[in-house]
Amino acid sequence: MSALAGQADARSAARQAAGRALHIDDRQFARWAELLEGRAGVFIAPERKSFLVSGLRARMRETGCADLGEYYRLLQSPARQAREWSLLIDTLTVHETCFFRHASSMRLIEEQVLPAAVARGGVFRAWSVACSTGEEAYSLAMLIDAFCERHGGGLNYGVTGTDISLPALRQAREARYPQRRLKDIPAVYRERYCLPLDDGGFGISEVLRKRVCFAQLNLRDVDASPMKDMDLVFCQNLLIYYDRERRLEIVNGLSECLGPGGVLVLGPGELLNWKHPQMEKVRYQDTLAYRRTD
Ligand SMILES: C[S@@+](CC[C@H](N)C(=O)[O-])C[C@H]1O[C@@H](n2cnc3c(N)ncnc32)[C@H](O)[C@@H]1O
Structure with missing residues (x-):
C-alpha cells in the first residue's frame, strides 16, 4: 500500500470512529434543535435526542465529516x-x-363529508398534509373518486399532497409501490385503481393521478401558502412529533385553510382539549375531526 493510500485509509477510519462515538450534551442538543427548527421548521423534542444523534451520525458518515464542527460548517457551505x-431533513423525519x-x-369522510359535498356539488378540494410518499393522498382520491362514481359524479375534486421531504415527494409523484402495499387497499379500489407493473409492484391509475398533485410545503409556512378554502384537510401522524404549544399553532394554522363547512381530520389522540371559536367537533367513533362553522 502506498503512503498516500495509507494516510487516506487512516483518515477515513478516524472519521468512521468519530461518527460512531458521537456524543451530544444538553447544551449542544439545544443549539442543534434550535438550528433545525429555525432553519427548517423541524422540531426535535428533548426525548428524541438519540434520534437526532443517530441522524447526525449517519450524515457525518455519509459526508466524511470527522466531527460535528466540520459537519456544521458543511451545512453553512454555499456550494x-x-x-x-x-x-x-430527510434523515430526521419519519416517513412511515x-x-x-x-x-x-x-x-x-365517506359517511359524512362526501355526502354533504356531493349534495352541494361543484368543486371539492382535499389536502393531505405531510403526505410522505403519497399513499394517504391516493387513498383519499380513491375514496372520493369511487364515491362520486357511485353517487352520480358531479364533484370536480382534486387532492393536494404536501410534505417537507423532497425524496418522499419524488416517490409520491412516481406513484409506484411494492406489491406488499397492495394488501392495505380494499379490494374494490385495488381492482379499479391499481395497475400491475413489470417489476412486480403496482402503479396508480391515470384517472387518479391526474386528480392528485404534490408540492413541497413546510408546515411552518402554511400561513403564506396558497392552501386556502379547503373542504378537507387531513393531517395524521405528524402532530405526534411536536409538543403541545407547536401542535396548537399547527392546528390553528390548518383551520384557517378551511372554507366554510370544511373538515379537519387529525389522528385520534393527537390533540387533547383543543378549542377554536370557528371549529366544532365532529362526533364519529374512533376519530378526531372538526368542522369549520363559517
Ligand atoms: C409519519 S409521516 C406521516 C405520513 C401520513 N400522514 C400518514 O399518516 O401515514 C410524517 C411526515 O411528515 C413530514 N414532515 C415532518 N415535518 C414536517 C414539516 N415541518 N413540514 C411538512 N412536513 C413535515 C415528514 O417528512 C413525513 O413524511
Missing part, C-alpha cells in the same frame, strides 16, 4: 448547504405511512 440540508392507514377516519 453544498442546499443539498445537505435537504438530506439532513401506508394506504388507508386509519380506517375510521376514512369511514367518517
Whole structure:
C-alpha cells in the first residue's frame, strides 16, 4: 500500500470512529434543535435526542465529516448547504405511512363529508398534509373518486399532497409501490385503481393521478401558502412529533385553510382539549375531526 493510500485509509477510519462515538450534551442538543427548527421548521423534542444523534451520525458518515464542527460548517457551505440540508431533513423525519392507514377516519369522510359535498356539488378540494410518499393522498382520491362514481359524479375534486421531504415527494409523484402495499387497499379500489407493473409492484391509475398533485410545503409556512378554502384537510401522524404549544399553532394554522363547512381530520389522540371559536367537533367513533362553522 502506498503512503498516500495509507494516510487516506487512516483518515477515513478516524472519521468512521468519530461518527460512531458521537456524543451530544444538553447544551449542544439545544443549539442543534434550535438550528433545525429555525432553519427548517423541524422540531426535535428533548426525548428524541438519540434520534437526532443517530441522524447526525449517519450524515457525518455519509459526508466524511470527522466531527460535528466540520459537519456544521458543511451545512453553512454555499456550494453544498442546499443539498445537505435537504438530506439532513430527510434523515430526521419519519416517513412511515401506508394506504388507508386509519380506517375510521376514512369511514367518517365517506359517511359524512362526501355526502354533504356531493349534495352541494361543484368543486371539492382535499389536502393531505405531510403526505410522505403519497399513499394517504391516493387513498383519499380513491375514496372520493369511487364515491362520486357511485353517487352520480358531479364533484370536480382534486387532492393536494404536501410534505417537507423532497425524496418522499419524488416517490409520491412516481406513484409506484411494492406489491406488499397492495394488501392495505380494499379490494374494490385495488381492482379499479391499481395497475400491475413489470417489476412486480403496482402503479396508480391515470384517472387518479391526474386528480392528485404534490408540492413541497413546510408546515411552518402554511400561513403564506396558497392552501386556502379547503373542504378537507387531513393531517395524521405528524402532530405526534411536536409538543403541545407547536401542535396548537399547527392546528390553528390548518383551520384557517378551511372554507366554510370544511373538515379537519387529525389522528385520534393527537390533540387533547383543543378549542377554536370557528371549529366544532365532529362526533364519529374512533376519530378526531372538526368542522369549520363559517
Ligand atoms: C409519519 S409521516 C406521516 C405520513 C401520513 N400522514 C400518514 O399518516 O401515514 C410524517 C411526515 O411528515 C413530514 N414532515 C415532518 N415535518 C414536517 C414539516 N415541518 N413540514 C411538512 N412536513 C413535515 C415528514 O417528512 C413525513 O413524511
